Amino acid sequence: MSNLKALKGNVVFTPSFGEYKIVKNGYVVFEGKNVVGTFESLPEEYSAAEVVDHGDKLIIPGFVDLHLHAPQFANRGLGIDKELLEWLKVYTFPEESKYQDIDFAKKAYQNFVYELWKHGTTRSVVFATLHNESTILLMDLMDKVGLGALVGKVNMDRNCPDFYIEDTQKSIEDTESFIKATIDKYENIKPIITPRFVPTCTGELMEGLGELARKYSVKVQSHLSENRGEVEWVKELHPECSSYAGVYEKYGLFGGDVPTVMAHCVWNTAEEMELMAKNKVFVAHSPYSNLNISSGIAPVREFITKGIPVGLATDISGGHDVSMASVIAVSAQVSNMRWVYVDENYKPLNTPELFYLATKGGGEFFGKVGSFESGYEFDALVIDDSSLADVNERSIEERLQRYIYIGDDRNIVERYVAGVKLEEPKF
Ligand code: GUN
Ligand code: FE
Incomplete structure (x- = not known):
């Protein structure tokens, strides 16, 4: 299980049309290319996973x-x-x-x-x-x-x-x-x-x-x-x-x-x-x-x-x-x-x-891409929306919506494709 990794944060994805699945302060676990699953706390069987803690950030599919x-x-x-x-x-x-x-x-x-x-x-x-x-x-x-x-x-x-x-x-x-x-x-x-x-x-x-x-x-x-x-x-x-x-x-x-x-x-x-x-x-x-x-x-x-x-x-x-x-x-x-x-x-x-x-x-045109359900290829973005925070407490749904409407690329702090983190291109 050496390839086992996890990102910790506010995990948001849509397993079906119009339906968010939100795991607040949770984990998305992946092994090699593929998602293992999303969890509220890290299950014992995955305790060997290398975890990157993203605090209060949002973790969404790419x-x-x-x-x-x-x-x-x-x-x-x-x-x-x-x-x-x-x-x-x-x-x-x-x-x-x-x-x-x-x-x-x-x-x-x-x-x-x-x-x-x-x-x-x-x-x-x-x-x-x-x-x-x-x-x-x-x-x-x-x-x-x-x-x-x-x-x-x-x-x-x-x-x-x-x-x-x-x-x-x-x-x-x-x-x-x-x-x-x-x-x-x-x-x-x-x-x-x-x-x-x-x-x-x-x-x-x-x-x-x-x-x-x-x-x-x-x-x-x-x-x-x-x-x-x-x-x-x-x-x-x-x-x-x-x-x-x-x-x-x-x-x-x-x-x-x-x-x-x-x-x-x-x-x-x-x-x-x-x-x-x-x-x-x-x-x-x-x-x-x-x-x-x-x-x-x-x-x-x-x-x-x-x-x-x-x-x-x-x-x-x-x-x-x-x-x-x-x-x-x-x-x-x-x-x-x-x-x-x-x-x-x-x-x-x-x-x-x-x-x-x-x-x-x-x-779906690619196959199992675009979700954090088990077996999907792990494509993900880590979103730091702290620059968008304002005077109100916001739910995770509201924070995602505000990122979509008023955020930009500066809010994206990490990107993954098929389990691999993409570094900034230097040509
Ligand atoms: N139809 C054929 N070629 C093109 C193209 O390059 N752009 C768009 N929008 N439509 C096309
Ligand atoms: Fe076109």
């Missing part, structure tokens, strides 16, 4: 960002005066094309990885660029820091500028060599198949990627029904399919035996939602992005009611803020507005519901 674009990190806060399709053309494709240059990529990706560490995003599902070399460099950097991630080399072979487009066969071949180079290379980082979205991928490409997903048992990520102009365009491109989701489904890129996460999902039809529920397609809800590039407000509680798995996401740089705590707050705000303006049948989402989505909800 945050999971279910969708973001690493090469767009340097574009945060820029160019959010356009809707999606213009935004891609004017700001995003030119920026991503720079990652052909490995020196540029190295500097930019070091900044990106540092920021994920800083904000306590212990797991993320990441789009890189078309380029294998810089995408593998990004994975090496994340691995070195100890972060967990699924990272995709992006595919696009139509409707793109000539400086940022691939030949169909070459795109499939590059993807296969990317998978082979990375699938067994790291402990907590894996490749994910990443067709950018239907408008930039031919049927032939999507079919080839669907085959690779099955051949290598690799997961899939893409974008779905994000913005009105995009949804109209997909209808024109694929009149043979009855929905946008149906295009991915046709090419074997929509859940079922290939675990899939789709970003945004703002404008899905009832038929699409049925397919998402049946195939257990995850939604990466990205409210900052949906606000910035005028996409809309996703029907998150409706997804959950219908049995569709949901996690939260920054969608850097459609979204401008790396902090998943901030994404929880803005998710609450947009859900309030959806209830007021769009659909009073689904009540707003509250903090423990959104905290669940930012931890265990998104974590």
Whole structure:
């Protein structure tokens, strides 16, 4: 039992949607990668554990960002005066094309990885660029820091500028060599198949990627029904399919035996939602992005009611803020507005519901991640919220809520991924 460790403090997590489990002044015990359990006092059988006492601090699961674009990190806060399709053309494709240059990529990706560490995003599902070399460099950097991630080399072979487009066969071949180079290379980082979205991928490409997903048992990520102009365009491109989701489904890129996460999902039809529920397609809800590039407000509680798995996401740089705590707050705000303006049948989402989505909800895409239940991988943040204390006595729930709304990265004092403490990256 030499690997047995415990953190002591105010342990908070959400074993189910909307339900906190709080162990005040308690212990979370882990052995190697995995959680053993949470306890009010240290059980005799674990008395050999090496205990770190965090006093009155909060101990919470690490945050999971279910969708973001690493090469767009340097574009945060820029160019959010356009809707999606213009935004891609004017700001995003030119920026991503720079990652052909490995020196540029190295500097930019070091900044990106540092920021994920800083904000306590212990797991993320990441789009890189078309380029294998810089995408593998990004994975090496994340691995070195100890972060967990699924990272995709992006595919696009139509409707793109000539400086940022691939030949169909070459795109499939590059993807296969990317998978082979990375699938067994790291402990907590894996490749994910990443067709950018239907408008930039031919049927032939999507079919080839669907085959690779099955051949290598690799997961899939893409974008779905994000913005009105995009949804109209997909209808024109694929009149043979009855929905946008149906295009991915046709090419074997929509859940079922290939675990899939789709970003945004703002404008899905009832038929699409049925397919998402049946195939257990995850939604990466990205409210900052949906606000910035005028996409809309996703029907998150409706997804959950219908049995569709949901996690939260920054969608850097459609979204401008790396902090998943901030994404929880803005998710609450947009859900309030959806209830007021769009659909009073689904009540707003509250903090423990959104905290669940930012931890265990998104974590389920990885497996047993995002909770302190026995057998989960031990991903954790230690939060010192003493700078937020004020004239009132506060419950643990209230302290967590205040950290989410008014705290920031300075309140995070330790980070763990799969049982390992992450030191500050020094590149
Ligand atoms: N759809 C296709 N590509 C992108 C992207 O980079 N960002 C967002 N928000 N949507 C997309
Ligand atoms: Fe995106």
